[in-house]
Each structure stands twice: as structure tokens, then as C-alpha cells.
Amino acid sequence: MNAMWMRQLGGVLRLELKKTAFSRRGWWIYMLAAAPVVLMLAHWLTEAKIHSARHSIGEDSVIFAGAFLFFFLRGSIFFGCMGIFSNLFRGEMLGKTLHYYLLAPMRRELLVAGKYAAGLAVALVLFVGSTVASFLLIGRHFGPAWSDYLWHGPGAGQLGAYTLAAALACIGYGAVFLLCGLLFRNPLIPAAAVWVWEGLNPFLPALLKKISVIFYLKSLLPVEVPAPPPFSVMVIETDPTPAWLAVPGLLAVAAILLVYAAISARQTEIGYGE
Numbered sequence: 594m595n596a597m598w599m600r601q602l603g604g605v606l607r608l609e610l611k612k613t614a615f616s617r618r619g620w621w622i623y624m625l626a627a628a629p630v631v632l633m634l635a636h637w638l639t640e641a642k643i644h645s646a647r648h649s650i651g652e653d654s655v656i657f658a659g660a661f662l663f664f665f666l667r668g669s670i671f672f673g674c675m676g677i678f679s680n681l682f683r684g685e686m687l688g689k690t691l692h693y694y695l696l697a698p699m700r701r702e703l704l705v706a707g708k709y710a711a712g713l714a715v716a717l718v719l720f721v722g723s724t725v726a727s728f729l730l731i732g733r734h735f736g737p738a739w740s741d742y743l744w745h746g747p748g749a750g751q752l753g754a755y756t757l758a759a760a761l762a763c764i765g766y767g768a769v770f771l772l773c774g775l776l777f778r779n780p781l782i783p784a785a786a787v788w789v790w791e792g793l794n795p796f797l798p799a800l801l802k803k804i805s806v807i808f809y810l811k812s813l814l815p816v817e818v819p820a821p822p823p824f825s826v827m828v829i830e831t832d833p834t835p836a837w838l839a840v841p842g843l844l845a846v847a848a849i850l851l852v853y854a855a856i857s858a859r860q861t862e863i864g865y866g867e
Contacts, residue, residue, distance in 0.1 A: 601699045605707025613677060613715045622676045625669040626719040633730035640734035650742050653732045658816035661755055666762055666810055667791065670720045674766035675784045677716055679774035681708040701858035709771055709851060716763040724759040728752050754815040761843050765806040768850035775854055809839040
């Protein structure tokens with residue numbers, strides 16, 4: 594990549610960071626990222642007032658695992674990435690400003706890369722930060738026992754696994770929704786289809802399970818979340834993918850989607866009158 598391409602990429606990245614991070618329409622995304630932190634803070638303050646543990650650290654770790662799977666991965670990160678990445682191109686089309694980029698003497702691949710990098714930076718700060726803060730707060734009421742669990746027990750390893758899973762979720766869902774925003778006039782329709790597919794993952798046959806982001810993310814989670822009855826009888830058990838396969842596999846899928854988005858961007862034409 595020559596120096597001119599680097600300058601163009603940096604210019605797109607700086608411009609998109611300002612628009613993505615400080616967009617007034619993105620207030621609900623910040624709420625999604627802040628919600629679990631507020632809940633864990635309330636949990637800490639409530640339990641600290643009781644002065645007697647009503648549950649163990651192990652039970653809190655299972656609670657966080659369930660919250661991360663159902664609230665973070667299938668909720669805040671999924672919809673947050675949908676709001677951030679699907680709007681990178683579709684928002685410009687609705688605002689009738691994308692033609693300024695397309696008329697510039699710049700390769701479309703650099704435009705896709707710059708927009709994706711800006712969206713990913715914002716998503717990582719919001720949702721990885723939210724994951725770390727929530728995990729550190731959920732057991733804070735245990736005092737020194739929680740610090741010992743973090744630094745001398747399995748806590749640090751669990752935090753690392755959740756951080757990695759949150760980052761990979763932003764990378765994978767970001768690529769999916771950037772492509773949706775580029776290809777579809779209404780990206781909410783394919784987003785709804787993806788959300789239903791990801792939700793059905795536990796009940797799908799083993800082969801179909803692997804055609805999803807959530808399957809590989811679940812393989813990285815350090816604490817297993819049992820399915821409640823009656824759903825437990827419908828779950829089809831599948832051996833989890835090892836981390837050394839899940840991580841590069843997700844990165845490869847995201848790269849393929851971005852390459853396809855870059856190829857599609859080459860053929861993008863704007864018709865604001867449609």
C-alpha cells in the first residue's frame with residue numbers, strides 16, 4: 594500500500610470516527626453498552642448493603658455467563674453493531690452525501706476499509722469496555738475474595754475469554770452489517786433474518802450450527818450456560834470448536850465478507866430519486 598493510499602485511508606478513518614462516535618442518532622447504541630454496566634453496578638451496591646453473601650462467586654460467574662450470552666452477544670453487541678455498521682453506507686445514502694466519497698479520486702476498497710475500521714473502533718471501545726466493566730463489577734461485593742478470584746483464581750482467564758469473544762463479535766457482526774447496509778435498501782430485514790438464525794442455533798443440526806457467528810463465539814466462553822427446560826430437550830449437542838480454529842475462522846469469515854463488500858462497492862451507483 595503506497596503513501597497516497599495510506600493518507601486517503603487515514604482521512605476516511607478520521608472523518609468516519611467523528612461521524613460514528615458523535616452521531617446524535619446513535620444515542621441508543623450508547624444506552625445498549627451502558628445498560629449491563631448499570632445493572633452490575635446496582636447488583637454490587639445492593640449486595641454490599643446486605644453484608645452477608647446470599648450466593649457464591651461461582652454462582653455469580655454463571656449469572657455473568659448467561660448475561661453475556663443472551664444480553665451481550667444476542668442483544669447489545671448484535672443490535673449495537675447493526676446500528677453502527679449498517680448505517681455506514683445506508684446512512685450516507687439516506688442523507689444524500691455518499692456521492693461526495695464516490696466522486697473523490699479514491700479506490701472504493703479504501704472507502705470500505707476506512708468506514709469499517711472506524712465503526713470497529715467505536716464498537717470495540719463501547720462493547721469490549723462494557724464487557725470488562727460489567728465483569729469487574731458483578732463480584733465486587735465479595736471484597737478481597739473477588740480480588741483473589743481475579744488475580745489468583747480463574748477470574749483473569751474468564752475475563753480474557755469474554756473480552757476476546759466480545760471483540761470477535763464486533764468484528765464478525767460488523768462485517769455482516771456493513772455488507773447489509775451496502776447491498777440492501779432496508780438493512781433491518783436481513784438483520785432480522787440473521788438475528789432469528791443466530792437465535793435458532795442451539796436447535797439446528799450440527800452442520801447448520803457452523804453457519805453462524807454465535808456458534809464460534811459460544812466455543813470461546815469459559816463458563817457453560819445450561820439451557821432451561823423445556824428448551825433443554827430440544828437442544829442438539831455439538832462439540833465446541835477449539836479456540837485455535839474458532840478465532841481464525843471468524844476472522845476469515847469477516848475478511849471474506851469485507852472483500853465482497855469492497856467488490857460490491859466498486860459497482861455501487863447512487864440514485865437518490867429512487
